[in-house]
Amino acid sequence: MRGTEATIPVAYALGRLGFLHLLAVSAVVAAARIAFNAASGAYLKTLVGPDDLLVANARFESTDWSSIAVGPPLGGAAIGQFGPVTAVVADALSYLFSALSLTAIRGGREEHPRKAERSRVRTRDFLDGWRHLLSHPTLRALYLNNMLVTGLIMATEPLLAVLLLRQLGLPPWQYGLAFAAPCVGGLIGSRLASRVVARYGQHQILRTVGTLRAIWLIGLAFVRPGVDGLLTVIAVELAIIISMSLYNPVLATYRLENTPRHRIARTLSAWSIGQQASIAVFTALGGLLAGITSPRTALTVAGLLILASPLLLPRRDHTDQATREPAAPAEQEATV
Template identity: 30%
Template sequence: MGDDATPAETDAGDRVGEVLRLPAFAFFWSATTIRAFGSSVSGVAVQVLIVTVLQATPAEISILSALSVVPYVFLGLIVGALMDRRRRQRTLVITSVGTAVVLASVVVLLLSGALGFWSLALVILVLGVLALFSDSASQPLLPRIVPRDSLVMANARLGQSSTVAATAGPALGGALLTLLGAPLLFAVDATLTAMAAVLQSRIRIEESKPAPRAAGRHVGHDIAEGVRYTYRHRTLRPLALSVHTWFLGNSIVATLFGVFVLRELHLPAWAYGVALAFGAVGGFLGALTATRIGALLGTGRAIFVGRALVILPWLVLAVVPLDAHSGLVVLLALVSTVQFVYALAMGIEDANDTGYRQTVAPDALQGRLNSTIRTVNRVVFLFGALLAGLLATLLGYRVTLGIAAVIFAIAALIVVVSPLRDARHTDTPDRQ
């Protein structure tokens, strides 16, 4: 590290406002926040349409759920490679415009009475493809928008706004759905997405032009280079392996938590909602403190804190001998604390994790690095969701949640026994 690395890092927690004063990041953050709110609002309408209007069967609901993930599994590596050879800012604008058009088509389908299972399935699939391109462009673009020593701060700001959107969006969506109806709700989301496209078009940055491919090389070679870089890098390899392991544990708890709380503990739906609200508060506080924790401990240790902290709530839920007869107040306090600590841990590690990736990888490999990790994460999550159902059937909910806690512990262990432990976001980009 250079002589000025320490001041930059120790002052990081006090410079969050400075990131939002950068015009390019202000446009990027505003567009991302608007899209997050729009998606959270219209997501309520999608769920209502699936259950009440289409009267979808469990098998059809599973198909619709899988369609949003399928593009990441089958196209993730290809799109990631393309994003290292295309203008990412232009891609963001095009995907926002495309998303607005698709959302507007839902309004037409609803008003004409033509919305059915297969037409909604096509909409969800197309939106999934557009989201894949948008995600694959946005993460590699951020290092071109803010200085590298501000990437953790920038990701923390994005995490804060996304948490607020995930909290307020569904509640607002439910109210608007009642007042306006589904067609107008989708029209609102389409309008917000179009506004995001305008903001994204105003981002003024220079994007480096990739070197032409050598003779005989094609996109497959680009993908292989990205995979090799990710899993051969001294610190990015353990980071990727830790993230994949974390996703396995997360897929289990995300699949089972709601069922366990509502079915095993017999908490009412309103109490479940309160617990999720505590999770939103924890996620916001985690994102709010992520920059300062990273500056104080170093990025690697901040990631470890997040990975280690997430073990506790699921271990407690697995071993504390509470059941439906333990009393509403006690159970609500328990599950609310579980969600609070769980989201707090994610808020701390996510900004440091993503910021470190963006700091260390060279611009020419940003798209492939992120798509490699993201694609494997999606595959792991699908496997984990299926595994969760099998384990819960064979072993019960508590034992399965305990297994998830052990998996989270392995993810933390990977960090602490590897060079990632001493990583800092001031590390120099390289091509290890």
Template identity: 30%
Template sequence: MSRPPLAEETTGAADTGPPPGLWRNRDFNLLWTGQSLSDLGGAMVDLALPLLVLQQTGSPTRAGVVGTAGLVTTLVCRLPAGVLADRYDRRRLMIACDALRIAVYALLGWAVLSGAAGLPVILAVVIAGAAATAVFSTAEHASVRSLVRPDQLASAVARNEARTYGVSLAGPPLGGLLFGLGRFLPFLGNAVSFVVSLVAVCWIRRPLQQPREEVAAPVGASTAEGLRFLLGHPFLRALLAIAAPLNMAFTGMIFAMTLALRRAGVAPVLVGLAGAIFALGGLLGAFAAPALQRRLRLPVLITLLCWATAALMAVSTLLSGSVLAAVPLAAAVFLGPTANATLFGHQAAVTPDHLQGRVVSGVLLAAGSAAALAPVLAGALLSHWRPGPAMLVFPALVVVAAVTATFSKGIRTMSP
């Protein structure tokens, strides 16, 4: 039997002492743990897939095609995923997505083991897995609001940020190790991680959405309703104007820094160390996010974070070509989780439950599209200018976000 809505339960317990912290929230911890493991499996596969295609075909181009197919599928599925997450039972939707991912990655593992993993099979698995992940992640984002108290939303987003950066540190080395032991192992491990995710979702007791009383509108009208709300709300408009340039700047800056270090003759091991420093900065920033949020008003916090990030990225461009450039950039990455936790926590608070999926999908589509363009932009800039001047484009993008945060009414009127 489903438990009562969280707001009612915490209201009834108001006189019995302080409410339980996020780490004692059974249902949120189940969702978080299941997704930590499935994200780890995904990070292993992200490394193993291009290695597999290279071994199978000897073509870097075909390896790139596989990666692009997954990215394009994710972007194409974002808006439909939001409609699905608002229209259907989110628990059943996530269970169906996990079941599909278990099947396709177990199939790929078997195909690799039996020598039948040709490029068409790999592409089919990547496209099906990316579509399922787009739907699952949108439903997961939309469900958090139903699992935690309003005052815990930002902390919950920060926990998810820590998960992302932790996985980016652990996943690729583990994927490389398993691929070396047996090429099928990363894909089988990914299938097992989705089994854990499915079980965790099944064990969640609370409903993941409020009851739906209205008859669902047609898909086109439903999508338009979500976009109207997203573009019509002052804070959500500001969120779009901040999240897109920030995502493009971080992705482009890290990509450009990696290329600049290699062109300067920096040893690959040091380039890899710089990448680890970036991920570690993000992980530490995710743990620090709740403390920073308690000390500053939300509008001040967002504005300060944006301007500080622009300054740190600018300093990093002055050191381009040296591994020391990773230090100020890692400090900028350290601030990223606090910005995300504050912005997306407030997004969850101001968006009605029946629109959560569509609003989240719209924001993720904008941010994801901007991030997808960043490597192309970075490569084009570095092919025409020296690294320092070329990389200044990315702190300039953060300045756009900082100006929006400074003057936007939607940001200035934010309240806890």
């Protein structure tokens, strides 16, 4: 489905590229991302043993932050040298290469359900992921906390762009540096995940680091013009990214460990949909508030609201609940 990006240069060449086309492509890409994340999480559990799940998730996290650190500067250089359409073509080709790489994977311990079972997708199956998340006390708390934290953090990006570029007059290259340089923190946090969990325990890390990732955002409200403001943004983003990159693999591992195999894809789909919806809602509300007041005021409100997010974190672990039972044949996951 990411191949829909290839329609952009085609439409551009035909003189048909418009805003509605871009919106349609964005919607398809977002849906594809949700489906891929759900499928990849379910597939990972069939490829990797329980003892290696945290290591695998930490490596994925490290790769994600590496791509974020390297991708935008390379993309900006490509756009400046060859134009935006060429960059979109390169992006579309990268997903083709990714698909070819996935076909090279062999292995997996989970047997595919019978064809008759795969074709039977009922309405209640669509809601099964939310039922599992909301019925498990720890997953429910982590889910609600994640929607609030992710929504508020992502809502600050357009606000910060307006504040830095328009109001404080930061040069574009400094703005790019302010977001690219802190991504190094993603490598630091993801590398620490296995060690700190081994030392302090999974639940303690979820509580402690889940709290730490919420306390830094308020610093963006105090950004000033000049080099001091640039360093403030880099420091705040670095602290947030280190916390997130340490927290995310632990969260992903806990989620897989406490979700029966036949519900993983549905649960991860529900998680992704909730997360994307929260980002959209908080971004819209942040933009509305900034329009009425100012971007700095909206950043301050986001920074204060996120301080309440640790209250949603689970106070004790409920892993002992019966969430790891083997899947019954009749309840196997439908394959999309």
